[in-house]
Amino acid sequence: MADRITDIWGTRTPFAGGDEWPTRVDFALEARLTEDDIDHWVQSACVLCSNGCGCDIAVKDGLMVGIRGRSADRINKGRLGPKGLFASWQGVAHKDRLTRPLIREGGHLVETDWDTAMSRVVARSKELLASKGPLSHGFYTSGQLFLEEYYALAVIGKAGIGTPHMDGNTRLCTATAASALKETFGADGQPGAYEDIDACDAIFLYGHNMPETQTVLWSRILDRLAGPTPPKLVCVDPRNTEAARYATVHLAVRPGTNLALMHALIREVLKNGWHDPQYVTEHAIGFDELQEAVQEWTPEAAAEICGVKADDIREAAWIFGTSSTVLSTVLQGFYQSSQATASSCQVNNLHLLRGMLGRPGAGLLQMNGQPTAQNNRECGADGDLPGFRNWGNQGHIEELASLWNVDPGVIPHWAPPTHAMQIFRYAEQGSIDFLWVSATNPAVSMPELPRIRKILSKPDLFLVVQDLYLTETAQLADVVLPAAAWGEKTGTFTNASRVVHLSDKTVEPPGDARADLDIFLDYSRRMEFSTLDGRPLLTWDGPESAFEAWKDCSRGRPCDYTGLSYAKLRGGSGIPWPCNEENPDGVTRLYTDGNFPSAPDYCESYGHDLLTGAAVEPESYRAQKPDGRAWLKTAPYHPPHEEPDDDYPFRYTTGRTAFHFHTRTKTARSRTLNDAAPRMWVEISVEDAQDLGISEGDIVRVSSRRGVIEAPARVSGVRPGTIFAPFHYGYWDASGGGTPELAWRVTAPTAMANSTRRRQTS
Amino acid sequence: MNLHIYLGLLHQGEQTLAKSFRQVSEGHGSEPDVHFLCQSLAQQCDHHEKLLLPIVQQYGQDSSADEPERLHAEGLSKTRSGPVGLLRDLQDLYLLASLVDVTWTMLEQAGQALRDRNLLAVVEHCQKETKVQRRWLQTRMKQAAPQALIVAS
Numbered sequence: 001m002a003d004r005i006t007d008i009w010g011t012r013t014p015f016a017g018g019d020e021w022p023t024r025v026d027f028a029l030e031a032r033l034t035e036d037d038i039d040h041w042v043q044s045a046c047v048l049c050s051n052g053c054g055c056d057i058a059v060k061d062g063l064m065v066g067i068r069g070r071s072a073d074r075i076n077k078g079r080l081g082p083k084g085l086f087a088s089w090q091g092v093a094h095k096d097r098l099t100r101p102l103i104r105e106g107g108h109l110v111e112t113d114w115d116t117a118m119s120r121v122v123a124r125s126k127e128l129l130a131s132k133g134p135l136s137h138g139f140y141t142s143g144q145l146f147l148e149e150y151y152a153l154a155v156i157g158k159a160g161i162g163t164p165h166m167d168g169n170t171r172l173c174t175a176t177a178a179s180a181l182k183e184t185f186g187a188d189g190q191p192g193a194y195e196d197i198d199a200c201d202a203i204f205l206y207g208h209n210m211p212e213t214q215t216v217l218w219s220r221i222l223d224r225l226a227g228p229t230p231p232k233l234v235c236v237d238p239r240n241t242e243a244a245r246y247a248t249v250h251l252a253v254r255p256g257t258n259l260a261l262m263h264a265l266i267r268e269v270l271k272n273g274w275h276d277p278q279y280v281t282e283h284a285i286g287f288d289e290l291q292e293a294v295q296e297w298t299p300e301a302a303a304e305i306c307g308v309k310a311d312d313i314r315e316a317a318w319i320f321g322t323s324s325t326v327l328s329t330v331l332q333g334f335y336q337s338s339q340a341t342a343s344s345c346q347v348n349n350l351h352l353l354r355g356m357l358g359r360p361g362a363g364l365l366q367m368n369g370q371p372t373a374q375n376n377r378e379c380g381a382d383g384d385l386p387g388f389r390n391w392g393n394q395g396h397i398e399e400l401a402s403l404w405n406v407d408p409g410v411i412p413h414w415a416p417p418t419h420a421m422q423i424f425r426y427a428e429q430g431s432i433d434f435l436w437v438s439a440t441n442p443a444v445s446m447p448e449l450p451r452i453r454k455i456l457s458k459p460d461l462f463l464v465v466q467d468l469y470l471t472e473t474a475q476l477a478d479v480v481l482p483a484a485a486w487g488e489k490t491g492t493f494t495n496a497s498r499v500v501h502l503s504d505k506t507v508e509p510p511g512d513a514r515a516d517l518d519i520f521l522d523y524s525r526r527m528e529f530s531t532l533d534g535r536p537l538l539t540w541d542g543p544e545s546a547f548e549a550w551k552d553c554s555r556g557r558p559c560d561y562t563g564l565s566y567a568k569l570r571g572g573s574g575i576p577w578p579c580n581e582e583n584p585d586g587v588t589r590l591y592t593d594g595n596f597p598s599a600p601d602y603c604e605s606y607g608h609d610l611l612t613g614a615a616v617e618p619e620s621y622r623a624q625k626p627d628g629r630a631w632l633k634t635a636p637y638h639p640p641h642e643e644p645d646d647d648y649p650f651r652y653t654t655g656r657t658a659f660h661f662h663t664r665t666k667t668a669r670s671r672t673l674n675d676a677a678p679r680m681w682v683e684i685s686v687e688d689a690q691d692l693g694i695s696e697g698d699i700v701r702v703s704s705r706r707g708v709i710e711a712p713a714r715v716s717g718v719r720p721g722t723i724f725a726p727f728h729y730g731y732w733d734a735s736g737g738g739t740p741e742l743a744w745r746v747t748a749p750t751a752m753a754n755s756t757r758r759r760q761t762s
Numbered sequence: 763m764n765l766h767i768y769l770g771l772l773h774q775g776e777q778t779l780a781k782s783f784r785q786v787s788e789g790h791g792s793e794p795d796v797h798f799l800c801q802s803l804a805q806q807c808d809h810h811e812k813l814l815l816p817i818v819q820q821y822g823q824d825s826s827a828d829e830p831e832r833l834h835a836e837g838l839s840k841t842r843s844g845p846v847g848l849l850r851d852l853q854d855l856y857l858l859a860s861l862v863d864v865t866w867t868m869l870e871q872a873g874q875a876l877r878d879r880n881l882l883a884v885v886e887h888c889q890k891e892t893k894v895q896r897r898w899l900q901t902r903m904k905q906a907a908p909q910a911l912i913v914a915s
Contacts, residue, residue, distance in 0.1 A: 135913045164908075415904040421794035422905075428792075429845060431913040612799060614897035641798045 004028075004082050005676050009211070009219045014226035017361075018199055021220055025078035028085040029058060029066035041068065043570060045075075045493065045501035047144060047486045048083035048666070050174075050368040051214040052495025054574055055080060057089060057487055057506045064089035064487050064507055073573045075194060075499055081215035087670035089487060094669045096469050098482035099511025109470075109480060114512060114522075117479050121436075122526045124462045124478075128434050129161065134412075138165035138423045138432040141381050142439035143173060143370025145516050146491025146503070148546035150372070150379035151553070152520040152538060153438070154386050159404045160529035160537050164412035165432060167420040168382040169440040170373045172447070176335035177366035178377050178384070180344035182605040183633050184352070185591070186598030186626065187388045188377055189558045191351075192327065192363025193576065193588045194497045197221055199361030202232040202323035204316075206347055207258065207333015208367060211242035213656050218243070232323065234316045236261065237333055238653055239683070239724055240717025249316045252719045253306040255651045256640035259339040262346035263637060264302030265317045267294040269353055274321030279355030283594040285624060286632035290349060293634045305637070307719070320350060325361030332369065332655065342610040342635040349632050358592035365496060369656075372493040378559045379550065383417035387557040388597075388604040391417065392618055395601060403553055405531035416615070421447070428455045436464040438516060439483065441665060443472035466519060469665050483516050484509035490543045491517065492569065498576040499586075500561070502569035517543055555580075558590075558597050558604075598626035610635035648704060650688075650723045657726050682709065683716040683724040765872055766822040768865060773814055773823055775862040778837035779895075780807035782858055786851050789841025793848065795902075803895050810888040817881050845914035849906050856899040863892045 002010050004026070013022040029035070041056035046067075054073025058066035067088050071078035101117035102109040128136040139157050141150070157166045178188045185191070197203070197220045211218040224231055225246055235247040236258070244250040253261050269275055270291060280287050299310035299317075306313075320326055328351065334343050344366060356362040368374055380386035389396035391413040401408035418426070424446070426432040435456075446452040456463060456476045465477035474480045488509040494500045509515070514522075521538055529537035540546045544566050554561040554577075563579035563586075576586040597603055606621040608614060610633055644651055657677050667673045682702055684694060694700055700713045702723055709725065718724045787800035837858065841851050866889035873881035 132913050135909055414908065416901070418905070419794075425792070425794055426909055430915055431845065431909050609894045609897065612803070612894055612898035613795070613901065614894050615901045617897075638802060641801065 004085055005672060008082055008215055009222055010079065012226045013223050014228075015198070015223055016227045017201065017224065017229040017231065019227075021077050021198055021223060023071045023077045025069055025071050026080040026085060027058075027066060027068035028080075033058075033060065033065055035068075038066065042487075042504050042506040043070070044487065044503040044506070045073075045371075045495075045574065046080060046084040046088055047371040047493070047503075048087055049081065049214055050371055050373065050496045051075065051081070051216050052371060052493070052497070052499060052501060052574065053080055053084055053216050054501060055084065055088075059506055062507060070573070072571075073501075075495065075497065075574060076216050079216045079219055082673065082676070083215075083667060086672040087667045090670045090672075094469075096669065097485075097510045097513065098468060098470060098474075098480065099513055101482060101512065102470075102474075102477075102480035104478045109475070109477070114514070117481060118522055118526055121464055121479050121523065125434055125523075125527060128462075132433065134162040135165070135431065136433045137161050137163045138418075138427065138435045139163070139167075139381070140420060140423060140435060140437045140440065140442060141166075141168045141376065143168060143170045143368070143373035143376055144439045145372060145376070145381075146489070146493055146543070147372070147375040147379060147500075147550060148491045148540075148543045149516040149520060150376050150381035151386065151546060151550045152517055152524070152540070154380040155404060155538060156520060156524050156527075156529065158380065158385070158400070158411050159406045160524060160527060162410040162412055164415065165418040165423050165426065166381060166383070167418065167423055168373075168376045169420070169442070169445060170368075170370065170376050170382055171420040172445070173369045174331070174335055174367065174373055175383070176340040176344055177330070177368060179341045179608075180330075180348060180366055182603075183341060183607050183610065183631060184345050184348035185596045185630050186603035186605070186607075187558045188384070188604060189388070189590055189597070190365060190374075190496060190498050191357050191590045192365050192497075194220065194365075195588055196325075196327040196361050196363030196365075197224060200231050200323075200325045200327040200363065201361065202234065202319050202326045204234045204236070204320065204326065204328040204347075205243055206236050206328060206330040206344075207335070207337065208329045208331035209237060209239070209241045209243060209333070209655055210329065210331075213331060213369070214367075222246075231327075232319050234319055238651075238719045238722050239655070240719075244717075248319065249312050251306070251308050251312055251316060253308055254719070255653045255722055256338045257306040257637075258334055258337055258343040259346065259635070259637045260297065260302045260305040261308070261313065262343050262350075263294040263297035263634075264299050264313050265320065266290065266346060266349060266353070266634075267297050268299065268314060268317030269321045269350065270294070272317070272321055274317075275353035276355040279594065280353060280632075282629075283355070283596070284352050284630050284632050285626055290632040290634055293636065297637075305639075307721075321354070325359065326351075326354075326356050327361060327363040327365070329365040329367055331367040333653075336654070338640045339610075339635065339637065342633075345610065345633050348630075349634065352630055352632060355594065358589050358594065360589075363589065368496040371495065374494040374496065374498070375492075378494070378554070383419055384604070385411075385413075385417075387554050388559055389557070390604050390606070392606055392615070393601070393603075400553075404537065405533065405535075406537070407532065424452060424455050427458070427461050430458075430460060433460060434462045434464075436466070437473055437477075438466040441467070441471040441473045443476060466516060467665075468513075471665055481519055482509075482511065482513040483519065484513050488513070489515035489517070491515075492543075492547060492566075494577065495574075498559075498590075499574040500564060500569065500577060500579070501574040502566055504570075515543075517546060595628045596626075596630045598629060598631065600626070607631065607633070611638075642705075644721065650702075650721060652702070652704065652723045652725070654725055677726075680709065680711040680725065681714050682711045683714045683718045685718050685720040685722070686715055687720045689713065689715040763821070765869075766824045768868055768872070769814065769818050769821055770823040772862065772865045772869060773811060773818060775858070775865055776807045776810045776814070779855070779858045779862055780804045780811070782838040782855055783807065785838045785841055786855060789843075790848050790851065796848075799898070803898075806891050806895070810891070813884045813888060817884060845906065845910035849903060849910045852899055852903045852906070856896060856903065859892060859896045859899060863889065863896060866892060 053076035054070035069078040299313040303310040465474040466481040560578035579586040783804035791797040
């Protein structure tokens with residue numbers, strides 16, 4: 001097998017459009033072990049990016065000692081990326097793991113037992129519920145738990161306590177994917193599938209640096225590109241990324257100008273008559289408004305704003321408009337930029353205009369960044385209701401109340417669920433006094449870090465942190481709960497292609513660490529949350545009974561799991577939802593018939609104005625009779641709120657590297673990966689580096705009105721006027737939100753100065 | 763013809779609303795979503811004012827003369843503080859936006875009777891945005907009210 005640190009994507013297995021992607025099995029074992037030494041293999045899927053590659057974990061003498069891609073799995077056909085190979089089992093089995101609960105005594109965290117720790121949590125929780133009520137409680141979770149754990153958390157928060165203050169770091173990550181899908185189609189749910197790569201004639205990557213973010217998915221594209229019928233590739237990214245090197249057209253737009261580009265692409269498609277008027281009439285609403293909104297956006301007008309060539313915009317539009325099948329994928333370059341939802345909706349609109357949905361190769365992937373972000377959205381541990389139900393729809397609230405046998409009035413549905421930044425704002429103002437953080441590290445990952453750290457350190461905020469390690473956030477906690485990691489617990493999760501995988505328990509967690517599900521269930525028991533007839537609210541005894549309960553909750557909704565079971569998920573490949581009686585093997589692509597989940601009684605959301613986030617009133621939604629048609633929604637382009645000026649002449653943008661995930665809590669503990677990318681860097685264009693007298697490796701200082709970073713410079717192919725930094729090493733800029741789509745801003749103008757002339761030596 | 767009275771009202775109303783959005787943008791900048799959004803909405807009001815100009819030039823405007831003072835809403839001269847303060851300030855903005863909204867409606871009625879297409883086009887564009895401003899304010903207030911009224915200190 002190739003050295004997968006220098007050769008991230010591995011050996012090519014070329015294939016032609018319409019053929020099946022060939023199998024290539026990747027594996028990594030502890031040094032000196034061969035496959036013959038392994039006692040047994042346990043089925044799982046990788047959790048180190050959103051791709052969701054099926055894998056088997058190697059066990060020897062009760063320890064995880066390796067990993068192998070599952071050749072039968074539709075997602076990866078045996079492949080694994082560098083993170084899967086080198087940070088899955090290795091990042092988990094580390095000496096830094098938490099093994100005992102901790103409580104704060106005299107200002108210090110000290111080890112204790114579960115009963116003491118949980119009693120303290122429950123005492124404070126009960127005291128606050130009695131004195132201030134449910135609005136004093138907030139829960140901030142992750143995109144990395146299992147489905148069963150999110151569902152437990154959702155039921156606890158929404159039916160046990162009754163607080164609207166639940167969100168996940170997914171809000172700062174790929175919540176835009178969910179928003180864009182809800183605004184356009186009426187409910188969340190990935191229209192396309194990874195299999196669309198196998199069949200398409202053109203691929204559009206919108207702000208999606210796939211070679212770094214989903215290395216195995218990129219291998220699939222590389223194999224098409226190396227085959228006899230390579231698809232055309234269009235790449236929208238300010239950096240000269242690996243993907244851009246293969247692009248037929250590379251649109252290196254100025255950060256913050258995506259919507260102007262999208263308006264121009266839509267206009268070109270319409271002007272040249274490349275759309276399908278019949279499909280649009282039958283399956284979409286809002287054509288006239290869309291046409292009017294893009295009217296002024298000639299290729300020249302957008303070229304001026306975006307800093308790209310008008311002819312490149314024309315060529316990209318021509319590729320979109322004339323290829324017989326197009327796959328689009330969207331990620332952070334759109335989701336974390338200004339006007340995120342509106343820009344992502346325009347990608348949906350392009351597909352609607354051509355009826356480019358629901359057939360092999362005609363696909364749309366609003367991607368996720370984290371392995372289980374999809375489940376957080378489905379189960380409602382974030383700002384959604386379980387089963388993609390609509391908080392504005394009283395009927396949906398009653399469905400949940402009857403499912404859980406609780407008073408519908410307990411379920412918070414009087415206003416939109418509280419988003420992450422607002423939860424921290426309430427904690428800052430002292431109206432949230434109890435915050436439970438699970439599987440995420442806001443003290444490193446949130447915007448406006450000094451402010452967030454100050455909030456988390458507040459003496460009157462009772463902070464519970466549930467994690468694998470004593471993270472920066474855990475160090476500020478009142479109670480720290482040691483959680484079991486991947487491989488140490490059983491559960492299911494769903495990737496960005498809607499494919500559900502089961503991950504079986506392989507080894508025991510270290511010390512007293514417990515599965516997140518067990519911790520939530522223990523809390524629910526101790527809090528004595530109960531149903532209307534006085535029975536315990538949560539009676540599940542483990543992950544499988546939680547999964548069975550979730551199946552009931554998902555019944556009849558877009559994310560229908562009723563046809564799945566643990567037994568069905570063992571062996572073979574992961575299975576895409578909806579999976580039910582009508583579709584026992586799941587559904588590869590949604591919307592094959594152009595029928596969308598937009599009917600007023602069925603939809604997940606009545607939608608919003610894309611400029612302000614103002615909610616559409618139910619009556620007004622109903623009056624437009626969407627009934628299965630999708631919404632062609634957009635908003636006028638407006639420039640980023642802060643444009644570069646003389647003091648801060650650069651635009652700043654961030655991204656991921658193939659070697660790291662999140663705040664590196666796992667990946668930095670893998671020696672192989674940490675050696676490959678041990679520290680932060682900033683990228684600057686050749687031209688700007690020359691102007692400022694900066695050479696490769698110089699330590700430079702980058703500052704905005706909100707913060708400063710210092711790191712060695714890489715003189716790279718980023719577009720002039722733009723500074724790039726990888727985001728795993730701690731955030732420093734980005735005002736909290738400020739855009740209605742709740743994405744943070746990464747286009748803050750930055751000043752760059754060569755602060756020290758010291759050469760980096762190591 | 764008394765149209766100039768309403769043009770004066772509207773002109774002043776949009777100005778007051780813009781100023782008040784800016785006031786809230788500054789005063790409640792610590793709220794995650796308020797600062798930049800209120801700036802954008804203030805810019806919308808500026809733009810409405812600009813679009814009104816040719817109409818004003820055509821029909822004139824009266825911003826003081828015979829108009830009783832009490833019909834002019836005062837803008838927000840300063841913002842309040844704290845969660846309830848935010849709610850009250852948003853509610854004031856809502857009242858100002860509602861006044862502007864209904865004034866646009868009166869102008870539309872006059873425009874219909876005058877068959878003035880230019881006037882009607884301006885109303886259609888601007889009032890749509892004013893209505894969204896009101897809707898956003900309502901969305902935001904509904905979200906803030908329970909926390910401000912029940913648990914905030």
